[in-house]
Amino acid sequence: MDIPRNWRLRTQRYALVGEECDHCHSKIFPPRDICPDCGLEAKAHYAFSGKGEIYSFTVVHDPPTGYEDQAPYAIALVKLEEGPIVTAQLTDVDSAQVAIGMPVEMVTRKLRAEGEEGVIHYGYKFRPTLARA
Amino acid sequence: MTEREHRPATPGQGKAAPRPARIMRPTRAVGLVGYGAYVPRLRLPAKEVARVWSEGAALLPIREKSVPGLDEDVITMSIEATRNALARAQIPVEEIGALWVGSESHPYAVKPTSTVVAEAIGAVPHLLAADWEFACKAGSEALQAAIGMVGAGMMRYAVAVGMDTAQARPGDALEYTAGAGGAAFIVGPQEEALAEIEASLSFVTDTPDFWRRPGAKYPQHGQRFTGEPAYFRHVTTAGQELMQALGRTPADYRFIVLHQPNTKFPQRAAELLGFSPEQTRAGLLVPEIGNTYAGAALIGLTAILDEAEAGDRVLLVSFGSGAGSDAFSLQVTPRMAERRAAAPRTRDYITRRKEIDYGVYVRTRGKLSM
Ligand SMILES: [Zn+2]
Numbered sequence: 001m002d003i004p005r006n007w008r009l010r011t012q013r014y015a016l017v018g019e020e021c022d023h024c025h026s027k028i029f030p031p032r033d034i035c036p037d038c039g040l041e042a043k044a045h046y047a048f049s050g051k052g053e054i055y056s057f058t059v060v061h062d063p064p065t066g067y068e069d070q071a072p073y074a075i076a077l078v079k080l081e082e083g084p085i086v087t088a089q090l091t092d093v094d095s096a097q098v099a100i101g102m103p104v105e106m107v108t109r110k111l112r113a114e115g116e117e118g119v120i121h122y123g124y125k126f127r128p129t130l131a132r133a
Numbered sequence: 134m135t136e137r138e139h140r141p142a143t144p145g146q147g148k149a150a151p152r153p154a155r156i157m158r159p160t161r162a163v164g165l166v167g168y169g170a171y172v173p174r175l176r177l178p179a180k181e182v183a184r185v186w187s188e189g190a191a192l193l194p195i196r197e198k199s200v201p202g203l204d205e206d207v208i209t210m211s212i213e214a215t216r217n218a219l220a221r222a223q224i225p226v227e228e229i230g231a232l233w234v235g236s237e238s239h240p241y242a243v244k245p246t247s248t249v250v251a252e253a254i255g256a257v258p259h260l261l262a263a264d265w266e267f268a269c270k271a272g273s274e275a276l277q278a279a280i281g282m283v284g285a286g287m288m289r290y291a292v293a294v295g296m297d298t299a300q301a302r303p304g305d306a307l308e309y310t311a312g313a314g315g316a317a318f319i320v321g322p323q324e325e326a327l328a329e330i331e332a333s334l335s336f337v338t339d340t341p342d343f344w345r346r347p348g349a350k351y352p353q354h355g356q357r358f359t360g361e362p363a364y365f366r367h368v369t370t371a372g373q374e375l376m377q378a379l380g381r382t383p384a385d386y387r388f389i390v391l392h393q394p395n396t397k398f399p400q401r402a403a404e405l406l407g408f409s410p411e412q413t414r415a416g417l418l419v420p421e422i423g424n425t426y427a428g429a430a431l432i433g434l435t436a437i438l439d440e441a442e443a444g445d446r447v448l449l450v451s452f453g454s455g456a457g458s459d460a461f462s463l464q465v466t467p468r469m470a471e472r473r474a475a476a477p478r479t480r481d482y483i484t485r486r487k488e489i490d491y492g493v494y495v496r497t498r499g500k501l502s503m
Binding site for chain 1 (some may be wrong): 203
């Protein structure tokens with residue numbers, strides 16, 4: 001993977017940075033450089049608010065390699081308030097509490113570590129929106 | 134209480150001269166333009182630790198402590214606290230000239246926490262980034278440096294974070310209190326400040342009260358050595374000297390917040406400094422979240438800033454083993470009222486809690502060897 005592409009992925013994963021279409025102003029995530037709505041080029045970076053709600057979800061009991069220590073956990077399709085739907089792991093929630101329509105917000109968490117000595121990967125997850133007094 | 138230090142500085146210097154307290158003030162006035170806290174969701178009651186290790190008979194130093202989730206570490210927690218500070222500061226991130234994270238639980242031994250945090254908030258690439266170490270004083274040391282950098286005009290804004298996910302050997306006295314959490318501060322010009330930093334002071338000596346050798350998983354401590362010669366001497370001297378240098382008394386301050394390894398130490402030290410329980414209350418979070426090490430005094434300050442009014446003064450004194458204290462005198466500005474609600478209050482995180490038992494705690498903290 002070349003360096004600019006790598007850099008772009010990191011921003012996207014840490015902070016939910018996608019794109020905005022210059023032509024129809026659709027918000028795009030993940031970034032793909034072509035607007036899915038009007039088909040024209042879209043390259044302007046756009047930082048999403050991270051707010052959204054659960055569109056659908058599933059609970060993973062038999063996780064893929066590298067995620068065993070986190071199971072069981074929920075994976076959800078989150079509908080962002082700007083429009084796009086993103087797939088992400090849920091965190092800070094008991095699987096039994098997860099429900100369609102639940103308001104969630106983006107947090108940056110550990111996705112997985114390459115063993116005890118390897119690199120740690122970070123990226124976005126979603127948690128129930130923090131209740132505020 | 135304040136003692137003069139009489140020490141020869143270099144071999145051959147002969148008779149020592151007295152050392153007057155050195156108060157620090159930058160050339161340009163600075164303040165906190167943003168602040169933010171973070172506490173994880175899980176809580177381990179101290180009575181759970183007592184149930185497992187002392188048949189429930191131990192005197193409990195706190196009620197419960199915060200425990201990080203499986204996917205949390207000092208990097209992820211620093212990112213959230215810094216985002217909260219940014220939400221209140223409302224500054225362009227590209228004007229942040231330094232981002233420093235003080236901790237004794239950085240996820241990597243070699244590879245900075247600060248670069249990941251800087252990347253996540255979009256502050257890269259033109260900034261200073263490094264991790265600071267001085268036991269529980271690492272975060273306040275970073276704050277001192279941030280004051281210096283901004284105050285010297287080297288940059289407009291600097292971020293200082295104190296954050297820890299403290300580890301203790303199973304069954305050790307520290308296991309009751311070793312918590313997780315911390316705070317981030319953005320230092321900037323005084324005219325934009327939510328709280329002005331009036332002056333600071335630092336007081337350090339070589340004291341063997343607590344340590345961890347490279348490669349050792351858990352720290353060691355000098356048992357009773359941690360009280361008088363370490364915590365109380367450094368905290369009270371730094372606090373007293375700063376007030377004296379500024380010509381202040383406890384009556385000039387509405388709040389005091391001290392490093393809080395347990396409930397009693399900060400209460401006693403505040404009393405020795407002449408402060409009342411009412412002045413101590415708002416910043417004393419250790420009974421509810423445990424000792425958050427490099428984050429402890431700093432997150433206490435965020436809880437105070439959440440309720441302070443314009444004109445209120447705050448005395449902050451940290452403590453780090455090894456040993457030293459940083460003391461800061463702050464005064465809240467009218468700007469605080471309009472920015473406070475831009476991020477969650479520290480109490481919002483403390484209220485969000487899920488109690489766990491010792492078994493879940495052992496799994497969460499990776500204390501199982503399989
Ligand atoms: Zn378009």
